[in-house]
Amino acid sequence: MARAEVKTKQRPWLNLNELPFPLRRPPIPVVALFLLTLVAVGVFIARLMTGWTLVTNMNDNYGWGLWKGFNTLVGIALGASGFTTAFAVYMLGQERLRPLARMAILVGILGYFSSVFSLLIDLGHPERIVLPIIYWAPESPLFEVAWCVILYTTVLIFEFSPSLFERFGLKRAERVIHFAVIPLVIGGTVLSTLHQSSLGSLFLNVPDQLDKLWYTPLLPLFFYLSAVYVGPAVVIVVATFCQKAFNQKLTQLLPPLAAALPFLLGFYLFIKIAELIGAREFGVMFDGTRNSYLFLAEISLGVILPMLMLAFKRIRYNTSWRFVAALLVVFGLMFNRVNVSIIAWSRPEDAIPYFPHILEIGFTVGLWAGLALVFYVAAHYLPVFGPRASDKPAD
Amino acid sequence: MSHAILFDAHLCTGCRGCQVACKQWNDRKAVKTENTGSYQNPPHLSADTWLLMKFKEIEQPDGKVQFVFGRRACMHCHHPACASACPLEALHKTEDGPVLYRADRCFGCRYCMLACPFEIPTFEWDQNEIEGPWIRKCNFCIDRLGEGKQPACVHTCVSGALKHGDREELIAYARERIQKYPDIYIDHIYGEHEAGGTSVMYISHVPFEELGLPTNLGDEPISENAEAAMFATPIAAAGLIAGLTGFYWIMKRRMKLGAHASGDSEDQG
Numbered sequence: 195m196a197r198a199e200v201k202t203k204q205r206p207w208l209n210l211n212e213l214p215f216p217l218r219r220p221p222i223p224v225v226a227l228f229l230l231t232l233v234a235v236g237v238f239i240a241r242l243m244t245g246w247t248l249v250t251n252m253n254d255n256y257g258w259g260l261w262k263g264f265n266t267l268v269g270i271a272l273g274a275s276g277f278t279t280a281f282a283v284y285m286l287g288q289e290r291l292r293p294l295a296r297m298a299i300l301v302g303i304l305g306y307f308s309s310v311f312s313l314l315i316d317l318g319h320p321e322r323i324v325l326p327i328i329y330w331a332p333e334s335p336l337f338e339v340a341w342c343v344i345l346y347t348t349v350l351i352f353e354f355s356p357s358l359f360e361r362f363g364l365k366r367a368e369r370v371i372h373f374a375v376i377p378l379v380i381g382g383t384v385l386s387t388l389h390q391s392s393l394g395s396l397f398l399n400v401p402d403q404l405d406k407l408w409y410t411p412l413l414p415l416f417f418y419l420s421a422v423y424v425g426p427a428v429v430i431v432v433a434t435f436c437q438k439a440f441n442q443k444l445t446q447l448l449p450p451l452a453a454a455l456p457f458l459l460g461f462y463l464f465i466k467i468a469e470l471i472g473a474r475e476f477g478v479m480f481d482g483t484r485n486s487y488l489f490l491a492e493i494s495l496g497v498i499l500p501m502l503m504l505a506f507k508r509i510r511y512n513t514s515w516r517f518v519a520a521l522l523v524v525f526g527l528m529f530n531r532v533n534v535s536i537i538a539w540s541r542p543e544d545a546i547p548y549f550p551h552i553l554e555i556g557f558t559v560g561l562w563a564g565l566a567l568v569f570y571v572a573a574h575y576l577p578v579f580g581p582r583a584s585d586k587p588a589d
Numbered sequence: 590m591s592h593a594i595l596f597d598a599h600l601c602t603g604c605r606g607c608q609v610a611c612k613q614w615n616d617r618k619a620v621k622t623e624n625t626g627s628y629q630n631p632p633h634l635s636a637d638t639w640l641l642m643k644f645k646e647i648e649q650p651d652g653k654v655q656f657v658f659g660r661r662a663c664m665h666c667h668h669p670a671c672a673s674a675c676p677l678e679a680l681h682k683t684e685d686g687p688v689l690y691r692a693d694r695c696f697g698c699r700y701c702m703l704a705c706p707f708e709i710p711t712f713e714w715d716q717n718e719i720e721g722p723w724i725r726k727c728n729f730c731i732d733r734l735g736e737g738k739q740p741a742c743v744h745t746c747v748s749g750a751l752k753h754g755d756r757e758e759l760i761a762y763a764r765e766r767i768q769k770y771p772d773i774y775i776d777h778i779y780g781e782h783e784a785g786g787t788s789v790m791y792i793s794h795v796p797f798e799e800l801g802l803p804t805n806l807g808d809e810p811i812s813e814n815a816e817a818a819m820f821a822t823p824i825a826a827a828g829l830i831a832g833l834t835g836f837y838w839i840m841k842r843r844m845k846l847g848a849h850a851s852g853d854s855e856d857q858g
Contacts, residue, residue: 245722246714254635254711257702285837287844318697318712318722325696329677332823333816336700337676376837384829388822398815399674399704402805411814542708542801544643546633 224570227563234560237553238315249553255541256548261316263535265558267393268528269308270343271421275432276302276350277386278425284379294447296357296578297436298429303350304565306343311561335395342389349382357576390421397534405538406475407489413534416466420527423458426451427500427523434517439570442579445513452510455523459501466493485538492533496526591788592686592734593756594743595763596660598793598800599773601750603628603642603658607742611640611662614730614741634661636713636725640742643801659800660751662742663688663709663727664780665788666810673812674704680724686756686788687729697722706784706803706811729788756788763792785810 215221220228240249252259279298282288314320326340352371359368394417397404410416430451433444470476479486479493503509503519510516536548550558572578612619620631620638629644643659665688672680672688679694680701701710701724709726716722730740738744743753752759760781767774779797780790784806791797798804810816 242718244715245717246712250714252714254633254702254714255708257699257710257712262698285833285840287840313698316698318695318699318724320696322696325694326676329679329694331676331678333673333812333819334676334678334700335815335819336674336698338819338822340676380830380833380837383833384826387829388826392818392822395815395818396700398818399670399700399812400706401811401814402706402803402807403703411817414818542803544633544801545708 224567227567227570230560230563231567232560233556234558234564237557237560240553241315241557242320249551249557251548251551251554253546253548255545256536258316258535259548260536260550260554260558261312264528264532265312265561266309266316267531267535269305269312270390270393271305271417271424271527271531272428272524273302273305273309273350274386274390274421274425275305275428276353276425277346277382278422279429280353280379281383284376285383288450290447290450293579294429294433294444294451296354297432297444297573298425299350299354300357300569300572300578301428301432303347303354304569306347306350308561308565309343310347312558315557335392335398338392339389339396342385342392346382346385346389349378349385353378353382357578361576386421387418391415391418393417394534400539403539403541404534405485405489405540406473407470407478407485408534408538410469410473412465412469416462419458419462419465420530423455423462424523424527426454426458427520427527430516430520431524434513434520436573436579437513440573440579444579448513448516449510452504452516452519455519456501456505459497459504459523463493463497463501466497488529488533488538492526492529495522496529497523500526590685591756592729593665593754593759593788593790594729594740595752595754595759596789596791597750597752597763597766598657598659598791598795599750600748601642601658601660602748603644603656604747605642606745606747607660607751608638608640608642610741610745611727612638614733615639615728634709634711636711636723639663639711639725639727645799645801647795647799655795657795657799659802660789660791661707661709661801662789663729664707665727665729666784667787668785668810668812670704670706670784670811671701671710673810673816674700676700680710685734687731687734689728689731690724690726692723695724697724699724704811706806756790759790763790767792782808784808 215224237249246252250259250261275298279291279295283292283295313323317323324344326337327344331337352374355371356368358364359371391414394414397409397413398411401409430448433448436442437445467476470479479489500519500522503515503522509519611617617637617639620635622630623632625632627644627646629642631638631641634641640660640662643661645657645659646654647657649655665686667682669680669682669688672678672682675681676698677694677696679691680688681691682688697712699710699712702708702712710724711726712724713722730738733740733744739753743751752762754762760778763778767776767778773794774792775794775796777797778790778792779802780787785808791800791802793800
């Protein structure tokens with residue numbers, strides 16, 4: 195089915211015949227994603243109706259489980275694709291990356307939605323999620339994160355709005371947003387910098403519990419730097435998918451992104467090693483404890499290996515290998531976040547152990563499946579790929 | 590006056606009267622008992638058990654086994670990590686000692702449970718959306734203090750292991766006891782300085798880790814680094830906005846100059 199041309203003015207607002215697949219006989223992957231989404235909805239309802247005991251394994255020693263420790267942290271980190279790509283295109287003038295900007299921003303929106311939905315199921319009182327607007331506690335990192343996420347999700351939606359205006363032929367709105375592009379990008383960069391690092395500050399409050407291989411007063415810096423390097427990696431992964439799924443010519447744009455990764459990863463690695471040496475804790479990673487193995491695995495597979503791989507031009511220009519390297523970066527970041535938030539903690543000896551309940555995993559998988567489905571439909575309906583004149587900044 | 594409690598582990602007989610009194614006064618449900626291999630029950634603190642006596646058997650140098658009893662309940666820190674972490678200031682330190690909880694501000698994020706170095710705040714995991722799950726922990730019997738009474742646990746204690754009073758006076762009293770029986774007590778008041786000081790303090794005849802207390806806390810408040818980072822945040826924000834705006838202006842100017850130099854005047858905007 196050919197994608198509709200961009201002559202949008204005559205098109206009706208919603209036409210079911212334009213769906214990317216026949217509604218009566220949808221393809222199996224779409225059905226699978228939809229069913230997984232239903233699981234997530236089911237778990238959400240069960241959680242609201244029965245509490246946590248039946249659907250999760252969280253306990254008083256593990257107050258944060260998979261939903262916050264993984265979904266919320268990883269969703270926001272992967273959502274960094276939005277601000278890093280927008281920064282590269284609009285602030286650094288990397289025009290050749292422009293066709294990737296909208297896709298990256300859409301991925302950013304979905305990443306933040308993943309975090310917000312996970313928060314909604316995880317909070318004791320999800321209907322109170324906006325309370326940080328009323329009750330201020332500026333000394334709390336979570337307060338700062340809450341504000342920034344609210345503001346930045348709004349910025350992301352504005353940044354993405356030209357695709358909607360274009361699709362529905364709203365010329366005036368397009369012109370208005372056109373003048374706001376640069377302030378939005380600057381605002382988005384500032385907000386992202388603040389809350390990506392504040393997510394690290396969250397764990398500054400557990401100096402006695404988090405393993406010293408991860409705990410450092412520089413934790414916010416490491417969260418920020420890792421969000422910056424995972425942004426391009428996410429764009430590489432998603433663009434490689436879209437190349438196939440939507441028949442777009444995207445992968446040819448990726449080598450410069452892949453070329454940036456060794457520098458970003460190397461910078462992170464350099465600071466991390468320097469910090470460990472400065473704190474006289476470098477040797478701790480060779481202690482042979484469980485945490486030291488976790489740390490070595492995280493750093494070598496998630497940072498060093500992809501850094502070395504992408505240093506080779508042949509790999510940067512090879513779609514499959516570049517994809518593998520980017521995927522390593524993404525998995526490495528997920529591993530890092532789970533280590534910091536759940537695994538690499540010292541618990542009291544009588545603590546109740548925690549492993550995610552099958553339904554906790556079910557909600558996580560279902561949520562991501564649902565967001566993939568949203569991306570799939572949005573990428574068909576909206577002009578997500580390709581450069582648009584209206585995206586250019588106003589003078 | 591600053592309310593405080595002193596627990597003397599040497600005087601404790603492990604009768605658990607405090608544990609029962611706490612439950613009765615605060616109207617908490619009974620928790621199903623479990624065989625944990627000792628007299629301790631229930632096995633863990635929970636939303637229905639705000640005070641738990643931990644039973645531990647330790648072997649002495651002469652081969653005899655000694656029973657020791659640790660008291661697990663809110664320490665009412667001077668600079669509580671839970672209150673510092675709370676994004677809504679639902680948990681807060683009051684001037685006269687107790688760390689209190691305002692359910693009307695809480696949205697149940699449970700960050701307090703992570704931040705607390707003593708693993709004290711608990712959550713009502715089995716409550717649904719309508720009944721509402723809340724954070725639960727010892728509230729120093731604030732309703733009794735208001736009437737000039739002692740906290741229920743102290744009031745019940747028959748052996749004198751628990752004492753309630755002004756913090757400075759209790760510290761002086763504890764010092765006196767340690768000096769009087771130097772061969773019994775360890776020369777340290779746990780909580781005088783730990784994590785910036787706590788309103789619940791311990792003296793003991795066995796090492797404090799045997800009572801289930803963390804000994805890696807240091808004397809600075811737990812939330813010191815986090816608060817420094819959050820204090821720097823508004824400054825960083827202002828700097829970033831100024832820096833990025835300037836950066837964009839320079840980049841754009843350079844691009845324009847570059848475009849002029851190469852002769853292709855790009856029509857922007």
